Amino acid sequence: MITVVGMGAGTPPAEDVAAGAELVVGGRRHLDAVRLPRGAERIVLGALAPALDTVAEYVAEQRRVVVLASGDPGFFGIVRVLAERFGPRRLDVRPGVSSVAAAFARAGLPWDDAVVASAHGRDLRTAVNLCRAHPKVAVLTGPGAGPAELGAALGDGPRVLVVASALGSAEERVERVTPAEAAVRDWGAAVSVVLCLDEARALGPVRTIAGPRPGRAGRALSAGPAGHDPRGEPARSATASGPDGRAGRREPDEWAGWALDEAEFTHRDSMITKFEVRALALARLGPRPGDLVWDVGAGSGSVAVECARLGAAVTAVEKTPDGVERVRANAAAHGVDVRVVQGAAPTALSDLGEDPDAVFVGGGGRELPAIVAGCARRARRTVVVAMAALDRVPAARQALLDAGLECDGVLLQSSRLAPLPGDVTRLAATNPVFLLWGVRPHSRTEGVAP
Numbered sequence: 001m002i003t004v005v006g007m008g009a010g011t012p013p014a015e016d017v018a019a020g021a022e023l024v025v026g027g028r029r030h031l032d033a034v035r036l037p038r039g040a041e042r043i044v045l046g047a048l049a050p051a052l053d054t055v056a057e058y059v060a061e062q063r064r065v066v067v068l069a070s071g072d073p074g075f076f077g078i079v080r081v082l083a084e085r086f087g088p089r090r091l092d093v094r095p096g097v098s099s100v101a102a103a104f105a106r107a108g109l110p111w112d113d114a115v116v117a118s119a120h121g122r123d124l125r126t127a128v129n130l131c132r133a134h135p136k137v138a139v140l141t142g143p144g145a146g147p148a149e150l151g152a153a154l155g156d157g158p159r160v161l162v163v164a165s166a167l168g169s170a171e172e173r174v175e176r177v178t179p180a181e182a183a184v185r186d187w188g189a190a191v192s193v194v195l196c197l198d199e200a201r202a203l204g205p206v207r208t209i210a211g212p213r214p215g216r217a218g219r220a221l222s223a224g225p226a227g228h229d230p231r232g233e234p235a236r237s238a239t240a241s242g243p244d245g246r247a248g249r250r251e252p253d254e255w256a257g258w259a260l261d262e263a264e265f266t267h268r269d270s271m272i273t274k275f276e277v278r279a280l281a282l283a284r285l286g287p288r289p290g291d292l293v294w295d296v297g298a299g300s301g302s303v304a305v306e307c308a309r310l311g312a313a314v315t316a317v318e319k320t321p322d323g324v325e326r327v328r329a330n331a332a333a334h335g336v337d338v339r340v341v342q343g344a345a346p347t348a349l350s351d352l353g354e355d356p357d358a359v360f361v362g363g364g365g366r367e368l369p370a371i372v373a374g375c376a377r378r379a380r381r382t383v384v385v386a387m388a389a390l391d392r393v394p395a396a397r398q399a400l401l402d403a404g405l406e407c408d409g410v411l412l413q414s415s416r417l418a419p420l421p422g423d424v425t426r427l428a429a430t431n432p433v434f435l436l437w438g439v440r441p442h443s444r445t446e447g448v449a450p
Helices: 028-032 048-060 079-086 099-107 124-133 147-154 179-183 275-285 302-309 321-333 347-351 365-378 390-402
Strands: 002-007 023-026 041-044 065-070 091-094 115-118 136-140 160-165 173-177 191-197 238-241 247-250 292-296 313-318 339-342 358-361 382-387 406-412 415-420 424-429 433-439
Touching: 002 079, 023 028, 023 048, 028 041, 028 065, 041 048, 048 065, 048 079, 079 091, 099 136, 099 160, 099 173, 099 191, 115 124, 124 136, 124 147, 124 292, 124 313, 147 160, 147 179, 147 191, 160 179, 173 179, 275 302, 275 358, 275 382, 275 406, 275 433, 292 302, 292 365, 302 313, 302 321, 302 358, 313 321, 321 339, 347 365, 358 365, 365 382, 365 390, 382 390, 390 406, 390 433
Parallel strands: 002 065, 002 091, 023 041, 023 065, 115 136, 292 313, 292 358, 313 339, 358 382
Antiparallel strands: 136 191, 160 173, 160 191, 238 247, 382 433, 406 433, 415 424
């Protein structure tokens, strides 16, 4: 049997936690904190593979092993590795308080609506994009992926970082800083976890299911307080009005679907990606938590909003001032974060920062080939292009191919049910739309690290 004991983060170890063990494995500070049995072998964890091999020898001889770990070892911890190697039935897990639970406790906040990401030994960009998209995120840090790197990547925005260091020890520190302040600090190696909060919405409503709500990832970065209840949450039924005066009622709490009807967005003269086209575009974009998606030529921002509702961080590019305000209004009404950049592509693409996972191109006119080419060079996974003009299809397709993407596409033609006098129904045809998509070949097998 392998006994796995969680320590630290406010969980004082029992003095006899290693009693009867013939092998005790753990970090140096954990080993120093317990009384080791006389004659027991001690392994200070460094490289994991040699330690596991030694554990295997003891297990084969039915000798007792104790593994000491931080907090809850079943939460992004060593239990996974041990269960894979030795099987869950050989484990006796005694969890402590996880660093995430302890950090939220220090901050005085519930965390049933939080997103938790590990950046320890992983690409930081996933955690950064989650912080951009969600109002309450806990990031487990590691070398090269600490508060300074996280703050530098986030830059300006309505977020506060709560940096919790050495939780449960005499040296414990919990500090609130802006991302800019975090970026210029040397935090050392004692950081346990970083909370990234939009403080206006950090105290959410009562929950039934843990995790982020569909359609409630956040709000537009520049949206005002209209439509928010006194706690800062988007109101249960918010009204958004665009520059053209159109308004719509939103109840994002109740929506778990996608490819929303056009009536759920403010738009100008029906200039919006129709829901049939949007459904396939979203399927090909594949937005998910931890992704960064660009919506270029955003118009009403319907694609941007839907990608954000599915958990991705989103940047929308729109050249007209009234279009920018329309995107912001739609994002606020649906309770999601969308970064809106005013500018004309392809020039504006150079100001968008890091490369996206997926890009939707919904406008462009004569500049479309250059826009598609610029997006295709930078997209990590997919570019999706929607076009109504037949003449622009060959150039857009060639731009995807020239960037090394595998290209496919369809012509979408749909007819919707429409009422006629006499309680009868006809079919009303919508305008045909070409949808092309290019996929980077390696992304089919490699994907993006979770």
